[in-house]
Amino acid sequence: MTKSAKGTALVTGASSGIGAIYADRLARRGYDLILVARNRERLDGLAKRLSTETGRSIEIVAADLTKRADVSRIESILRSNANINVLVNNAGVGATAPLLASDVDKMSDMIALNVDALMRLTYAAVPGLVARGGGAIINIASVVGVQPELLNGVYGGSKAFVLALTHSLQHELKDKNIRVQAVLPGATATEFWGIAGTPVEHLPGEIVMKAEDMVDAALAGFDQGEIFTVPSLPEAADWQAYEAARQKLMPNLSRSAPAARYGVKAA
Ligand SMILES: NC(=O)C1=CN([C@@H]2O[C@H](COP(=O)(O)OP(=O)(O)OC[C@H]3O[C@@H](n4cnc5c(N)ncnc54)[C@H](OP(=O)(O)O)[C@@H]3O)[C@@H](O)[C@H]2O)C=CC1
Numbered sequence: 001m002t003k004s005a006k007g008t009a010l011v012t013g014a015s016s017g018i019g020a021i022y023a024d025r026l027a028r029r030g031y032d033l034i035l036v037a038r039n040r041e042r043l044d045g046l047a048k049r050l051s052t053e054t055g056r057s058i059e060i061v062a063a064d065l066t067k068r069a070d071v072s073r074i075e076s077i078l079r080s081n082a083n084i085n086v087l088v089n090n091a092g093v094g095a096t097a098p099l100l101a102s103d104v105d106k107m108s109d110m111i112a113l114n115v116d117a118l119m120r121l122t123y124a125a126v127p128g129l130v131a132r133g134g135g136a137i138i139n140i141a142s143v144v145g146v147q148p149e150l151l152n153g154v155y156g157g158s159k160a161f162v163l164a165l166t167h168s169l170q171h172e173l174k175d176k177n178i179r180v181q182a183v184l185p186g187a188t189a190t191e192f193w194g195i196a197g198t199p200v201e202h203l204p205g206e207i208v209m210k211a212e213d214m215v216d217a218a219l220a221g222f223d224q225g226e227i228f229t230v231p232s233l234p235e236a237a238d239w240q241a242y243e244a245a246r247q248k249l250m251p252n253l254s255r256s257a258p259a260a261r262y263g264v265k266a267a
């Protein structure tokens, strides 16, 4: 099998849901794939199907991204495989319970996966992308990154981290031909919900998107050059207004004196 001229995409959390659909769509766009998740059997089934249907080279790597040794193995692949030009940071878990009903150790595991692993894989991938003159990082965030009141607060915080990191990556890498995108799905019909503690069937149907539609919209947003893609948001202008409000704060976020409205006489 010849190497793809498009390059290789490494997709985390590819054994089900959103990650499996990214794998499908990227293979059909001509990318070779490295698929990462814990469930080897599922990865193997997907890899066999996609390589038969698309002719692409598909490698699988079973790894638990809450375990530092497993994360290190994926970091090594990202550092050493010069064909990799796309990283899809998708693996993640959530929770729907509030603080008073949550197990704090589970919160730490969530941060290990949603925050620490995503950060380490990004840090492993970016130097090679820069050295090779370009590539893309796609981070699967969530609408809870801007609406943490919706589900468990640590889950919201983990996705706010992804949004902040994406802002910073975009700022740091914009002159290096590296595309950075954060995707903010709303409720999407995957196994996520059962694992998070609320079966998806318990949600009102009108707020739940099919995972295929979510990924296709996210990839359309990528093709349109978006940095932040909210697949369900009808008006792009609404996100632009949100971003403009953030930018408007910037000149006053760090000053030598407290604002007059606090009535503090500067020492
Ligand atoms: N579904 C939704 O409503 C929304 C989902 N998202 C985000 O989308 C992303 C994908 O979730 P989704 O597809 O919905 O859910 P799924 O549960 O279907 O997929 C999660 C994926 O992450 C993998 N994963 C989970 N834990 C680990 C781990 N410890 N190590 C490695 N891989 C792991 C799972 O594979 P395995 O079990 O084989 O390890 C699976 O492939 C997540 O980041 C989620 O936060 C964002 C907004 C909405």
Ligand SMILES: N[C@@H](C=O)C(=O)O
Pocket: 094, 141, 142, 143, 144, 150, 185, 186, 187, 188, 192
């Ligand atoms: N379902 C999403 C929010 O609606 C999420 O899981 O982040």
